[in-house]
Amino acid sequence: MKAKNLSLMPVLIIFILFGIVPVFYSGFMSFQGIWLKTPWLNKSFVYFDNYRLILTDPQCYQALWHTLGFVLITLGIEVSAGFCLAYALFRATMGKHYLIQLGLFLPLATPAVLSAQMWRLFFHDSQGLLNRVLEHLHMISQQIPWLSEPVLAWFTIGVAELWKVTPFVTVVLLSSLLNIPRQTWEAAYLDGAKGWKCIRFIAIPLIRKTILVIILFRMLDAIRVFDLVYVMTQGGPGGATDVLGLFVYRALFSEMAMGKASAASIIMIGLAGVLALIIFLVYRKYTKDYE
């Protein structure tokens, strides 16, 4: 074996051990009936029972739609807001103000649970900063039930997610914008391109690869949303903010059904795989067109 290939081994081994093996093991367990609470009912092979159990559960579909909605909406806002911010920063500073970029990384450096707890306290119905300030300014007569009203609860979760992720998108897109050769812009100015045309015909096409990669990463991340919802609402009120991550968590820790939880994880992985494939096909198509 060549030395070049050999140097890949450590990463490959770690990847296989912690990335591939667990997925296959989960797949294997998803066909087993493992109920920790009632070990005497365990079966070593139950065909597709676990999948049937999940796919006939209305709560699963509820969680699924919530997750997909969350992915689409936050992704749309993150990427468009991130791009606008990046472009504005690019025009205003040409990337010379490193402090701004450093500041943008702060939300991302905050541990997810911490930021979720922070937002929970910020929006807390009776103790929250927001309601208290609004009350002091006499802008509201009754506390706004940020966390106990389904739509508002989603709004608060969305805000927490956007706060954390948009700056990251901004920083990546900004660095990509800075990589566009200066001559391109100069040529565009000479041809009379201004404002929207610069964005539409120069910025977006030239950083499209980065945009697509960002969409891919963010999407895979958003599908796994768990920490924010777990800390802020635990899926309440009445399952209005239930997501797939919580569904798996409940199957494992409350029902203690390892098989069912594995099957649910496999469904989640499958879903992420399908979405990733779509993005990948789009990526291939768009990168070909322009080359």
Next chain:
Amino acid sequence: MKIKILAIFLIGFVLCSCAKQNEPDSRTTLTIAAGATAIETELLREQIGIFEKENPGIQVKLLALPPSSSQQHDVFVTYLSAKNSTIDVFNLDIIWIAEFSAAGWLAPLEPYWASIDRQDFLKGTMDACTYHGLLYAVPWFSSCGLLYSRIDVLNRFGFEVPKTWDELKNIVRQIQSQEPQWAGFVWQGAQYEGLACNFYEAYWANGNYKSTLQRMHESISENISPRSVLSYKEEDARRVFMDGKALFMRNWPYVWSIIQNNPDLKDKVALSPLCWGDNPQHGVSCLGGWNLAISRYSKHPDLAWKLVAFLTAKNQMREKCLRTSEFPTRKSLLEDAKIQGHNPYWDKIHEVLLNARSRPTTPFYSDWSLKLQFEVSKSLSDPSAPYDHIADILKLKWKEIMDLEEKGQ
């Protein structure tokens, strides 16, 4: 030069760590896992210190867990399902015992039990620690839902502590009509185990699912409780109440000791049985409680039993009740003069505790409770939800749980 200094530091560090490792410690280490408030943890550390002095051969490590009981549950499940022997003694919520013993994770305590006075423990708490006729845990302390009232405000308006739902409603309305800043009655309505406790208390007072849901609905729609109770857990309700924003609160006894440490509120709060129902004699409350159990995977079950017996002995239990306002699980302590003197409302509480009921004892309790929380929370957050339908769903799920249990045996 720099390298030399660095080298000296490194060598020193290595030597120090070697020295530490070589120091022989012949003591056996026991680990107890317990999640608790600050006062409780402090007390537990003190009691462990006494235990270590009495038993020089044993060293006890305290693994402090997050205060939320569902998070503790997750930690225990993670350790026990992996057959991990690190933790010897667990502090278990009353509702987990059937589940954990069915899973075969707890050591049966029958062989040890003869060494302490079984008769002294309250029957309700003992029943909850028993699964299929075998005892799996020792009741450490118990608690039950209580109604906290702002007696100073009530007296100002010429009211007594309410005994029925209509009385409570009337008081809240009258006071709100003159001082609208008061939120009436706060309880725990977030989608979590606390909602199940609150639901059961209302259910026992009202007799069936439908009228229970109706009553809880009414409390929100008629502004007896603020809508935000739907996101409250114990501490949220406590803060609102202690901020002087609510007239009534449903909570566990631990809040009493916190109120007693607050000079502004100290004499302004009264305790009484809950009043979700129409019958003044029927303030049934939900039995909560924490119990010490020994892991089946423990390497030193005999020593672990020593620790359990020590912590649940009369003296330690009395100290715990006095310091944390939790309730004892020993009958002899209910009559104890010190404990009676600790709380002026003891007579009433005593009665509540004796009448408190426990949530269903089944290994499938958490499946049931999840469904219950989900449906009740959904019904409360949606003003147009039909109670009949949700009551039917709950009945169906309960039947399913009973079938599962039959199949399991």
